[in-house]
Amino acid sequence: xxxxxxxxxxxxxxxxxxxxxxxxxxxxxxxxxxxxxxxxxxxxxxxxxxxxxxxxxxxxxxxxxxxxxxxxxxxxxxxxxxxxxxxxxxxxxxxxxxxxxxxxxxxxxxxxxxxxxxxxxxxxxxxxxxxxxxxxxxxxxxxxxxxxxxxxxxxxxxxxxxxxxxxxxxxxxxxxxxxxxxxxxxxxxxxxxxxxxxxxxxxxxxxxxxxxxxxxxxxxxxxxxxxxxxxxxxxxxxxxxxxxxxxxxxxxxxxxxxxxxxxxxxxxxxxxxxxxxxxx
Amino acid sequence: xxxxxxxxxxxxxxxxxxxxxxxxxxxxxxxxxxxxxxxxxxxxxxxxxxxxxxxxxxxxxxxxxxxxxxxxxxxxxxxxxxxxxxxxxxxxxxxxxxxxxxxxxxxxxxxxxxxxxxxxxxxxxxxxxxxxxxxxxxxxxxxxxxxxxxxxxxxxxxxxxxxxxxxxxxxxxxxxxx
Amino acid sequence: xxxxxxxxxxxxxxxxxxxxxxxxxxxxxxxxxxxxxxxxxxxxxxxxxxxxxxxxxxxxxxxxxxxxxxxxxxxxxxxxxxxxxxxxxxxxxxxxxxxxxxxxxxxxxxxxxxxxxxxxxxxxxxxxxxxxxxxxxxxxxxxxxxxxxxxxxxxxxxxxxxxxxxxxxxxxxxxxxxxxxxxxxxxxxxxxxxxxxxxxxxxxxxxxxxxxxxxxxxxxxxxxxxxxxxxxxxxxxxxxxxxxxxxxxxxxxxxxxxxxxxxxx
Numbered sequence: 001x002x003x004x005x006x007x008x009x010x011x012x013x014x015x016x017x018x019x020x021x022x023x024x025x026x027x028x029x030x031x032x033x034x035x036x037x038x039x040x041x042x043x044x045x046x047x048x049x050x051x052x053x054x055x056x057x058x059x060x061x062x063x064x065x066x067x068x069x070x071x072x073x074x075x076x077x078x079x080x081x082x083x084x085x086x087x088x089x090x091x092x093x094x095x096x097x098x099x100x101x102x103x104x105x106x107x108x109x110x111x112x113x114x115x116x117x118x119x120x121x122x123x124x125x126x127x128x129x130x131x132x133x134x135x136x137x138x139x140x141x142x143x144x145x146x147x148x149x150x151x152x153x154x155x156x157x158x159x160x161x162x163x164x165x166x167x168x169x170x171x172x173x174x175x176x177x178x179x180x181x182x183x184x185x186x187x188x189x190x191x192x193x194x195x196x197x198x199x200x201x202x203x204x205x206x207x208x209x210x211x212x213x214x215x216x217x218x219x220x221x222x223x224x225x226x227x228x229x230x231x232x233x234x235x236x237x238x239x240x241x242x243x244x245x246x247x248x249x250x251x252x253x254x255x256x257x258x259x260x261x262x263x264x265x266x267x268x269x270x271x272x273x274x275x276x277x278x279x280x
Numbered sequence: 281x282x283x284x285x286x287x288x289x290x291x292x293x294x295x296x297x298x299x300x301x302x303x304x305x306x307x308x309x310x311x312x313x314x315x316x317x318x319x320x321x322x323x324x325x326x327x328x329x330x331x332x333x334x335x336x337x338x339x340x341x342x343x344x345x346x347x348x349x350x351x352x353x354x355x356x357x358x359x360x361x362x363x364x365x366x367x368x369x370x371x372x373x374x375x376x377x378x379x380x381x382x383x384x385x386x387x388x389x390x391x392x393x394x395x396x397x398x399x400x401x402x403x404x405x406x407x408x409x410x411x412x413x414x415x416x417x418x419x420x421x422x423x424x425x426x427x428x429x430x431x432x433x434x435x436x437x438x439x440x441x442x443x444x445x446x447x448x449x450x451x452x453x454x455x456x457x458x
Numbered sequence: 459x460x461x462x463x464x465x466x467x468x469x470x471x472x473x474x475x476x477x478x479x480x481x482x483x484x485x486x487x488x489x490x491x492x493x494x495x496x497x498x499x500x501x502x503x504x505x506x507x508x509x510x511x512x513x514x515x516x517x518x519x520x521x522x523x524x525x526x527x528x529x530x531x532x533x534x535x536x537x538x539x540x541x542x543x544x545x546x547x548x549x550x551x552x553x554x555x556x557x558x559x560x561x562x563x564x565x566x567x568x569x570x571x572x573x574x575x576x577x578x579x580x581x582x583x584x585x586x587x588x589x590x591x592x593x594x595x596x597x598x599x600x601x602x603x604x605x606x607x608x609x610x611x612x613x614x615x616x617x618x619x620x621x622x623x624x625x626x627x628x629x630x631x632x633x634x635x636x637x638x639x640x641x642x643x644x645x646x647x648x649x650x651x652x653x654x655x656x657x658x659x660x661x662x663x664x665x666x667x668x669x670x671x672x673x674x675x676x677x678x679x680x681x682x683x684x685x686x687x688x689x690x691x692x693x694x695x696x697x698x699x700x701x702x703x704x705x706x707x708x709x710x711x712x713x714x715x716x717x718x719x720x721x722x723x
Contacts, residue, residue: 071594099596105587112588127596127597
């Protein structure tokens with residue numbers, strides 16, 4: 001691995017000086033011993049920042065989010081949120097922890113049996129005792145923020161992909177979470193929707209004072225909106241830096257990713273026997 | 281789907297569902313008469329043999345249902361069958377009533393028939409019916425019939441066990457061999 | 459030799475797998491019961507499921523009940539009239555319906571109409587990450603999604619079974635009294651003389667309640683346990699119908715032995 005020097009930097013060393021909100025300390029995870037998805041990830045997210053975790057498909061990006069919301073537990077290492085270990089939370093603490101999270105799933109995960117309005121009202125109804133009129137106003141405010149106030153009465157099946165993503169975004173921020181997690185928010189969107197969603201993520205992060213973690217492989221859009229980028233490959237952080245540093249980087253992995261070259265440190269071929277052997 | 285429409289439909293569904301249960305219990309299952317016959321009184325009757333009489337069989341008098349068989353057990357000392365009868369309160373029977381086990385039709389259910397006597401004293405709760413007649417057992421009837429037939433055929437040779445049984449056989453032989 | 463070993467390994471794996479699933483299902487059942495508070499604290503959740511499972515099954519249940527009652531009367535007449543017992547048709551129809559056909563056939567219909575729908579819905583919610591989304595929103599999907607559907611099924615089926623039997627008895631009345639011309643008094647009289655509310659009706663209701671718990675549990679479990687893919691959900695839906703049908707028939711046998719053993723025929 002050519003970039004061992006980068007990943008072995010102490011996590012606190014990079015040029016992020018603000019207070020740390022989320023921290024992954026030497027985290028490993030694997031469903032089986034043989035197949036490790038994450039192996040010794042170090043990652044820091046300061047309060048109020050928008051941080052992207054990038055990497056090719058299947059490199060364990062989504063696993064990081066699932067560790068953060070406590071759906072799975074790290075095999076080793078610590079996942080800390082506000083200094084508290086997610087793995088050591090009991091049932092109540094876990095639910096309290098999840099209440100300050102907002103997560104946007106890869107395909108939105110809207111409740112298909114409910115209208116757009118009901119979808120956004122869902123977390124409010126489940127977690128607050130607010131009267132119906134206030135919920136009504138709050139939902140419309142959230143929908144207005146993503147520009148879909150007019151779609152309140154539609155069912156998720158009647159929405160386009162971009163609209164559904166924006167509704168899911170509105171639901172993610174329904175309870176004004178401290179931390180917003182986005183799992184591939186740009187996947188499958190047309191360029192216009194993509195840039196709308198990107199801008200919304202940035203604006204909502206700043207307006208609501210959230211801390212956001214964005215898992216994506218869309219480098220162009222990410223470079224436009226995020227504060228800091230981590231590159232993950234084969235379960236390890238292989239490079240990280242702020243937008244300028246990434247753009248200027250000469251690191252071969254970063255270059256391959258930013259420039260979209262088919263071959264490089266990330267091989268074109270899935271690991272296989274030597275060519276001659278297979279065709280023999 | 282509108283909430284009010286769902287509420288309405290669920291309301292209709294639960295209402296007709298409960299109505300169906302009520303119909304089954306009251307009209308089909310006779311819940312009302314059941315609670316009535318709780319008020320009645322109980323009698324015991326000892327039989328030599330009750331055949332296939334089962335709990336819940338009918339108790340009839342002159343063809344009218346006047347009660348049900350509550351339980352059937354065997355008396356441990358006398359080895360008689362004891363049937364506990366539950367009679368409806370409006371029917372009273374005299375002390376010398378005869379209880380008989382009948383079969384409705386050739387293959388039908390068995391029931392107990394009560395034939396009242398002339399006594400002026402009526403049976404009370406927990407009394408015992410003294411006069412009983414056991415069930416007719418088809419197997420016994422058949423074996424009796426076969427037995428008598430078996431005696432008939434070799435009549436001239438076989439020694440007849442009793443004169444009473446022999447007499448009809450003797451009468452029958454001349455008729456059979458004209 | 460190798461083949462036998464492989465076969466035995468396969469057998470062992472399927473046995474341990476089956477036991478593990480059974481254990482998981484039991485824990486799941488306990489979790490549903492433990493988390494049922496939400497269902498009853500928010501009747502709107504339950505109402506929706508009673509609508510989905512009960513109201514939407516009404517048509518098929520009512521129609522089947524009516525026709526099965528009519529067929530019973532026709533077939534019963536053919537047999538009874540040979541013994542000169544055509545008057546007993548009310549008894550025949552009512553006893554067959556309230557003891558056996560009502561609970562069992564309505565349960566089978568319910569499993570294929572409502573049970574499969576429940577499995578498919580929960581399975582799809584899992585596939586599209588809706589259940590995971592709920593979990594991350596700190597809402598327990600067992601309390602919010604699974605328990606209301608379970609109880610909706612448990613409440614609906616006994617009512618549907620009662621409606622099935624009632625319609626069947628009415629169908630028998632239509633054919634027996636109106637079409638064949640048996641005396642109406644004999645039809646109802648023989649029926650109420652032979653049917654005992656506790657012995658026959660109550661036991662029938664208990665049967666359908668047991669079936670309701672079994673089907674609802676199987677349906678929500680298969681949905682929750684489904685492999686989150688299109689074919690996973692379709693396989694789970696099929697399993698719900700097959701497992702439910704087998705469970706109904708097996709439970710029916712056991713219950714009949716317990717309830718009607720040695721009693722008056």
